Amino acid sequence: MSKLIRRVAIVGGTHGNEWTGVYLVKKFQQFPALTTRSSFETITLLANPKAIELNRRYIDQDLNRSFASEDLLNPKLINYENQRARDIVAQLGSRDQPQVDVIIDLHSTTSNMGLTILPSTPDPFNLRLSAYLSQIYPDVRVALGMNCTQDAPLLRSLSPLGFTIEVGAVAQSVLNADLFLKTEQLIYAVLDYIEALNQGKPLDVPSRLTLYQAIEAIDYPRDAIGNLQAFIHPDRQFKDYEPLQPDEPIFLTFAGESIRYQGNSTVFPIFINEAAYYEKQIAMILTEKREIELDKEY
Amino acid sequence: MSKLIRRVAIVGGTHGNEWTGVYLVKKFQQFPALTTRSSFETITLLANPKAIELNRRYIDQDLNRSFASEDLLNPKLINYENQRARDIVAQLGSRDQPQVDVIIDLHSTTSNMGLTILPSTPDPFNLRLSAYLSQIYPDVRVALGMNCTQDAPLLRSLSPLGFTIEVGAVAQSVLNADLFLKTEQLIYAVLDYIEALNQGKPLDVPSRLTLYQAIEAIDYPRDAIGNLQAFIHPDRQFKDYEPLQPDEPIFLTFAGESIRYQGNSTVFPIFINEAAYYEKQIAMILTEKREIELDKEY
Numbered sequence: 130m131s132k133l134i135r136r137v138a139i140v141g142g143t144h145g146n147e148w149t150g151v152y153l154v155k156k157f158q159q160f161p162a163l164t165t166r167s168s169f170e171t172i173t174l175l176a177n178p179k180a181i182e183l184n185r186r187y188i189d190q191d192l193n194r195s196f197a198s199e200d201l202l203n204p205k206l207i208n209y210e211n212q213r214a215r216d217i218v219a220q221l222g223s224r225d226q227p228q229v230d231v232i233i234d235l236h237s238t239t240s241n242m243g244l245t246i247l248p249s250t251p252d253p254f255n256l257r258l259s260a261y262l263s264q265i266y267p268d269v270r271v272a273l274g275m276n277c278t279q280d281a282p283l284l285r286s287l288s289p290l291g292f293t294i295e296v297g298a299v300a301q302s303v304l305n306a307d308l309f310l311k312t313e314q315l316i317y318a319v320l321d322y323i324e325a326l327n328q329g330k331p332l333d334v335p336s337r338l339t340l341y342q343a344i345e346a347i348d349y350p351r352d353a354i355g356n357l358q359a360f361i362h363p364d365r366q367f368k369d370y371e372p373l374q375p376d377e378p379i380f381l382t383f384a385g386e387s388i389r390y391q392g393n394s395t396v397f398p399i400f401i402n403e404a405a406y407y408e409k410q411i412a413m414i415l416t417e418k419r420e421i422e423l424d425k426e427y
Numbered sequence: 428m429s430k431l432i433r434r435v436a437i438v439g440g441t442h443g444n445e446w447t448g449v450y451l452v453k454k455f456q457q458f459p460a461l462t463t464r465s466s467f468e469t470i471t472l473l474a475n476p477k478a479i480e481l482n483r484r485y486i487d488q489d490l491n492r493s494f495a496s497e498d499l500l501n502p503k504l505i506n507y508e509n510q511r512a513r514d515i516v517a518q519l520g521s522r523d524q525p526q527v528d529v530i531i532d533l534h535s536t537t538s539n540m541g542l543t544i545l546p547s548t549p550d551p552f553n554l555r556l557s558a559y560l561s562q563i564y565p566d567v568r569v570a571l572g573m574n575c576t577q578d579a580p581l582l583r584s585l586s587p588l589g590f591t592i593e594v595g596a597v598a599q600s601v602l603n604a605d606l607f608l609k610t611e612q613l614i615y616a617v618l619d620y621i622e623a624l625n626q627g628k629p630l631d632v633p634s635r636l637t638l639y640q641a642i643e644a645i646d647y648p649r650d651a652i653g654n655l656q657a658f659i660h661p662d663r664q665f666k667d668y669e670p671l672q673p674d675e676p677i678f679l680t681f682a683g684e685s686i687r688y689q690g691n692s693t694v695f696p697i698f699i700n701e702a703a704y705y706e707k708q709i710a711m712i713l714t715e716k717r718e719i720e721l722d723k724e725y
Contacts, residue, residue: 152655156681184706185483239598300537300598302702304658306679357450360602381604383454404600408482 134290134323136170136229138221139316143193143234143284144405145180146301149309150235153316166320168327172229174220176284177213184302186405193234197282198224214284221287224279231291233319234284235312238297239404241367243268244308244315247293249285250278253424255292260338260423261322266315270370272341272399272416298367301404338423341370341397341416348410350380350388358382361402361412369399373415380412432588432621434468434527436519437614441491441532441582442703443478444599447607448533451614464618466625470527472518474582475511482600484703491532495580496522512582519585522577529589531617532582533610536595537702539665541566542606542613545591547583548576551722553590558636558721559620564613568668570639570697570714596665599702636721639668639695639714646708648678648686656680659700659710667697671713678710 139157141150157164157173164171175181177192189208196214200206201223222228232249246262246269248255259271279286285293296312299305325332350359359380365373372395373379379398380388390396398413400406437455439448455462455471462469473479475490487506494512498504499521520526530547544560544567546553554569561567577584583591594610597603623630648657657678663671670693671677677696678686688694696711698704 152658152681159681239601298598300596300702301600302705303537303700304655305700306658306661306664309658310661357602360450360604360607363604363608366604383450383457402601402603404598407600 133327134169134230136172137231137233137320137323138172138174138229138288138291139164140174140176140232140234140284142178142181143176144186144191144236145177145182146184146186147235147237148302148304149237149296149299149312151175151181152304153235153309153313156313164316164320166324168324169230171320172220174217176217176234177210179209179213186301193236193284194282196284196287198280200282217284218287224287227288229288231323232285232288233291233316234293236293236295237299237301237308238295238400239300240295240400240402241298241369242295242399243270243297243370244311245269245295245297245399246271247274247285247295248277249283249291249293250289252289254290256338256340256421257334257423258319258322259292261332261334262315262318263338264335265318266311268311269315270341271338273343275343275346275414297403334423336423338421340419340421341399342419343399343414343416344396345415346411347379347398347413347415349407349412350382357407359388362387365398365413366402369401370397372396372418373398431625432467432528434470435529435531435618435621436470436472436527436586436589437462438472438474438530438532438582440476440479441474442484442489442534443475443480444482444484445533445535446600446602447535447594447597447610449473449479450602451533451607451611454611462614462618464622466622467528469618470518472515474515474532475508477507477511484599491534491582492580494582494585496578498580515582516585522585525586527586529621530583530586531589531614532591534591534593535597535599535606536593536698537598538593538698538700539596539667540593540697541568541595541668542609543567543593543697544569545572545583545593546575547581547589547591548587550587552588554636554638554719555632555721556617556620557590559630559632560613560616561636562633563616564609566609567613568639569636571641573641573644573712632721634721636719638717638719639697640717641697641712641714642694643713644709645677645696645711645713647705647710648680655705657686660685663696663711664700667699668695670694670716671696 141154192210195210263269296308359382362378378387396415401413439452490508493508557569594606657680660676676685694713699711
């Protein structure tokens with residue numbers, strides 16, 4: 130028997146120019162009945178109001194890398210996102226003293242990720258909920274990050290339960306109706322799933338789950354001082370989750386030369402050509418595709 | 428007989444986060460032979476270096492609205508883009524004392540505009556060159572802005588000859604290889620066309636040209652204090668240049684209500700859901716589709 134979920138947080142605008150989450154949270158704040166369920170409380174949060182106002186990813190540093198426990202405790206870190214991170218911890222609770230049970234953090238990406246669920250941890254609750262969602266929505270995929278633990282500096286990692294939702298491809302600073310509406314339905318499905326679980330009438334979950342486990346980030350080819358020398362190969366652009374075989378092209382240099390994947394086995398790239406990852410020196414993240422058996426319990 | 432073209436300017440990074448033009452100009456600067464032709468000089472320019480460095484559209488104001496003659500002469504206007512505009516006039520010449528004959532300004536858009544040519548003026552040189560390009564590249568379309576004169580405050584309007592190239596759909600702050608390569612080929616075709624013209628061996632131009640004439644900009648539905656109340660209707664997203672009939676849906680409110688086009692005749696929207704136009708209160712620009720006969724001469 131699982132423990133009850135008492136509070137769920139839906140967070141948008143952790144990155145201020147990712148409008149899908151910003152406007153979904155604004156909609157939920159305007160129409161609170163949409164996220165109200167009888168067995169738990171839903172709270173909503175716009176995480177980075179100043180970045181939202183200025184329509185930027187962040188002001189001083191990436192808020193979604195500002196939640197390392199040691200950084201939260203370091204009094205020398207006082208920039209805008211350092212302070213926002215502490216304000217958010219005051220609202221949602223710390224890792225040691227959580228005030229919410231589940232965090233859903235809404236992001237968007239210029240990569241063609243469809244609706245991707247990135248669980249905060251491999252907790253059976255997260256995996257079973259992910260399996261449920263990927264069963265009812267065929268464009269939902271589930272990816273485990275390289276740092277899929279509560280030690281990550283991410284907002285979602287304040288809680289072991291919950292996940293990031295990444296939707297794309299959508300440009301920064303625009304609303305795409307189709308992806309907005311699909312994300313909205315996905316959130317209602319999450320809330321309904323938790324409601325049923327709390328009421329002792331859990332919804333059917335498939336026994337197996339396809340997971341994409343991140344194994345390596347690849348940067349763009351650059352010159353000695355960091356300037357880009359190539360772009361994503363046109364055959365690879367928008368091909369997130371499609372198999373990449375050894376020796377297939379991944380980049381095309383500005384001079385016209387193809388650069389091929391040097392690995393020895395088939396991988397499945399995601400976050401291909403995400404706008405905000407150029408500065409993180411990530412052109413794509415390679416994953417391995419795995420089928421896992423789910424625990425019957427939780 | 429047409430006059431000779433002596434100097435052509437290729438400009439990128441007028442908006443710092445439109446990377447197609449930024450990286451094309453960087454490529455041309457690295458490999459000058461690519462844009463060298465025997466009968467004229469090609470110069471290249473990164474128009475807004477500080478915005479490029481900070482990966483923003485602009486620093487203080489839109490550089491591509493900073494070239495009104497009265498603003499250039501107004502000593503009270505001293506922000507970064509005001510000063511950049513004057514520096515660019517010093518390089519490319521003013522409307523009265525041009526230093527270049529043709530300006531090609533490279534932009535990108537989150538709208539699905541393919542390769543759009545926006546002539547600086549309806550000068551026969553521009554229209555014939557546009558007709559040539561749309562004949563050899565089927566995804567080239569030609570649109571005349573509402574202010575298609577040298578009185579516009581645009582960078583391109585420093586010269587009567589030339590045009591903006593808008594390519595999309597591509598997110599801000601990313602490189603899309605396919606659109607980059609197509610834009611590059613388009614520029615070479617422009618240079619080759621001018622070379623042939625200068626050499627008295629003009630290339631064949633079709634006798635007719637399809638033009639999309641801008642007639643009206645439409646804003647998103649907003650509340651009394653300007654907040655968005657709707658997004659582009661999912662049936663209309665990415666449908667630039669497709670006919671819009673009276674009573675067809677154009678917006679969908681966050682509450683789920685369709686808002687329909689109130690006009691009386693068929694129009695052809697462009698710049699649908701361009702990220703940078705939310706702040707300009709433009710959701711799309713309506714155009715009329717026209718077929719024109721081209722002058723035989725120039």
